[in-house]
Amino acid sequence: MATDRDIKRPYTVAERIGPLVRRVLARNPSPFTYTGTQTYIVGEGSSVAVIDPGPDEVEHLDALIQAIGDAEVAAICCTHTHRDHSPAASPLAARTRAPIIGCAPLTLDDDGPRADAAFDPTYIPDRVLADGEAITGEGWTLRALATPGHTSNHVCFALEETGALFTGDHVMGWSTSVVSPPDGDMTAYLDSLQKLYEREQDTVYYPAHGPEVTNPRQLVRGMIGHRRQRERQILRQIEAGRTRIADMVPHMYKGVDKRLWPAAGRSVHAHLIDLERRGMAYLREDEWAIHGAN
Known part of the structure; x- marks a missing residue:
């Protein structure tokens, strides 16, 4: 801090x-x-x-x-x-x-x-x-x-x-x-x-x-955990029907200054690209979806 x-x-x-x-x-x-x-x-x-x-x-x-x-x-x-x-x-x-x-x-x-x-x-x-x-x-x-x-x-x-x-x-x-x-x-x-x-x-x-x-290793461990929590949060957003990044950000970053939301959207995009590489999500007609979901 x-x-x-x-x-x-x-x-x-x-x-x-x-x-x-x-x-x-x-x-x-x-x-x-x-x-x-x-x-x-x-x-x-x-x-x-x-x-x-x-x-x-x-x-x-x-x-x-x-x-x-x-x-x-x-x-x-x-x-x-x-x-x-x-x-x-x-x-x-x-x-x-x-x-x-x-x-x-x-x-x-x-x-x-x-x-x-x-x-x-x-x-x-x-x-x-x-x-x-x-x-x-x-x-x-x-x-x-x-x-x-x-x-x-x-x-x-x-x-x-x-x-x-x-x-x-x-x-x-x-x-x-x-x-x-x-x-x-x-x-x-x-x-x-x-x-x-x-x-x-x-x-x-x-x-x-x-x-x-x-406390470097403790901080890094926490940062890895934070990123994994973010990706789970993104998957929950998709499950809830929020399939576009612009719809996810207001729910994921409620306590963050709205001026930073465009930047937050870039981070969400980075997570989605990672999830896509790992076969956990995919882009379909400008909307994100989860493999195996209807």
Whole structure:
């Protein structure tokens, strides 16, 4: 849960939050970014890495440069390429001469009701990290974990020296992750959650939005359970005769701000695609049905 400390955290100030880790909050709060994008600086010696540099805003870039100081930036790492995460990568690289290393590039035109930031067409990595590949600096090692689902190119980074995992938008303590087709994939998202749940070495998660997660496996188990509950709820909606997404959402999200219902509909769609793949539901003349039902 969020605390007053999280909500009132000062912008553009580097906070030391754990061994080898500092955090700088960008001033881009929204219903989908919480208090804003959190950029992480990893390392305390002569070389550091920057994770999720955030939006291309002068105030935020200046704060990052000040926090980096005289250290060499060994890598600018992006978990994925939504516009609240990666646009500052290129200008930061220009100012520090650092390579951009991390997720693959992805630009997707999507005219639907977006539930988060659109994709960043300016992201051009110098190197894409494969699943399990690592980058190193003085006293630190970051290992990439492919975690598709929120986006197909999403990557988490494990700081092996401390047991910290930088989870981007894949796992957050304040909210569930948006999974919005066509690129968002619920099947892949659930597989990626299971992948993290099986990692017993991670002791804390540092998401791109919201407070750190100190009970990571417990949270992930609950998130998997939440998604399974949602799919059962969807199947009950179909059984009750609500066969279109627009009819399901008002009943499934009664306590949610109506402005977020279009985004919720994208999540329902992602679940339905997953259920269709598993042979549990199918689309018939713009209406969803359950196999075996009349």
